[in-house]
Amino acid sequence: MKKICLSLATLLMLFSCQEDEKSTTAEARVSKRACHTQEVFERQLKENPGLAAKMNQIEAFTENAVLNQSRLVNGKIEIPVVVNVLYKTAAENISLAQIQSQIDVLNADFNAANSDFNQVPTLFSGVKANVGITFVLDQVIRKSTTKTSWGTRDAMKKSKQGGIDPTSPTTKLNFWVCTIGGGILGYAQFPGGSSATDGVVVDSKYVGVTSNSGPAYPYNLGRTATHEVGHWMNLRHIWGDTTCGNDQVADTPTHNTANYGVPTYPHYSTCSGTPVEMTMNYMDYTDDRGMYMFTNGQKSRMGAIFLSGGPRFSFGQP
Template sequence: MRKLFLSVAVAAVLFSCSNEENNSEMEISNNSVTSRNCASNDVLEAQLKENPQLAVKMAEIENFTESFLNNPTSQMRLVNGSIEIPVVVNVLYNSASENISLAQIQSQIDILNQDFNGNNPDFNQVPSLFSGVKADIGISFVLDNVIRKSTRKSSWGTRDAMKSSKRGGIDATSPDTKLNIWVCTIGGGILGYAQFPGGSSSTDGVVIDSRYFGNTGTATAPFDKGRTATHEIGHWMNLRHIWGDTTCGTDYVADTPTHNTANYGCPSYPHYSTCSGTPVEMTMNYMDYTDDACMYMFTNGQKSRMMAIFAAGGPRETFAQP
């Protein structure tokens, strides 16, 4: 298992991917994809270039997270033992099929409540090697509102246009106390992306392509079990990709094995890393790139990292006020 290591400069050096989309928000291919592609790190890289102070703020968040991990606090508002997060779903549609049903939206909320509470039916598939670290996160989600808007845009890209009414999208609703999810056609083979803690409140939230949201309606295999939202909300709660976005990198979690790089599809177990110690990779972790049917766990270390952002003084403390 990898050792936890947090650097005050982490936000400036974590991300090596470049955002290839330009500011014109051009129309891009909307074909369904067969391999997971999350743009969260690309979006963050662009934000860091546009706002150098963001790196400082994110480094402060990492220092706070390290302090929390060393001295956990329970100063959080709990509902039935869980942090309860109101969710606003903003649906932007160019066609009738993109105007997804309330049933499809609710299916995604239900999946989030399963995945973040260890109630997912495949939770019992976690291999015995990892059974000691698999986690019930203790976070619940409640659908607060659905906002719909017809648009002429056939794809939105990753420059946050969908989050701004001035650019044809929908403004975030109370982003300091509600999780905003924009459901639209992203294009470019992107399933979704999230904003990490520390970014602007006006763009805070998660974006999911309508074809990979929930498990009914337009949900498209192999990403038709709602795990794209689970993955992206993991980022929103300050989790990194399990391979650290570089060869044998770190996700700043102590109980996840070191991965060579992203895994795709449904790797056979055990899948060994060639990194130091050749550990068995945790390919079933929600923060890998495997298909929806093959990811079904968070770890206790990831849980602690998520809890840090909701603690008093954390970047999302307003979601869990005592």
């Protein structure tokens, strides 16, 4: 099993997705996936000296739960989702149908009901997982704005900065839809952060399923949200955010770094043992059509946060 090292320096490398972003104007089509979860977390560690200790506790709890194969107390988890739409243009004010298509993608991907699940290579067939967590659209809140982009400093989550405050963040997943800027598709907050900023942010162009010929391609199948919700449920990038890093999951291969596009299988790592990389995992950076699986280890890690004593236990209550 991969060993967990919980020093502050390691935490800074493991959880990054936050840089100060300046407002930007409309951008050209993004050529490479860019999640900003890890950078955001690094900034939160710097701003909140007590957060590292809290994350240490969560990691210790998670490791124990995974080792002891704990089970969810009340069975299957259903997550209510509040979608907060911030728009300046009509295109940013995405339709209810578009929002529902994103909920449908999450339900398919987290329940192994995605049509491409059968593409998982034989090598990984023994670890591919049905996570068994479902999502239901609870509410859509819309707000007109004059901002052209929001960056990654959580302004979209704060009404005092023109955004929308989260709704019941200890029992509902808040999902902000807006133009982020900087070529960033989305970012999330790991368990353990402030409830005032808890949730997932996805750029409005990449929410739900859109045309293969549209501006969102090749990120047009709703997998940006699948990736970010994975972070919200305590998953790391599969390469551990450093060369040949550790994602804290035992059944994922060691990756050199992020993969982009749709790599030809098998794609070998040059890390120790030269394993075949799991490029089709949702926590890599491949195109939407190139990612279509979670593993049993990732499932166990996600499930641990909903157990009694876990950081998202309140979501697991009837």
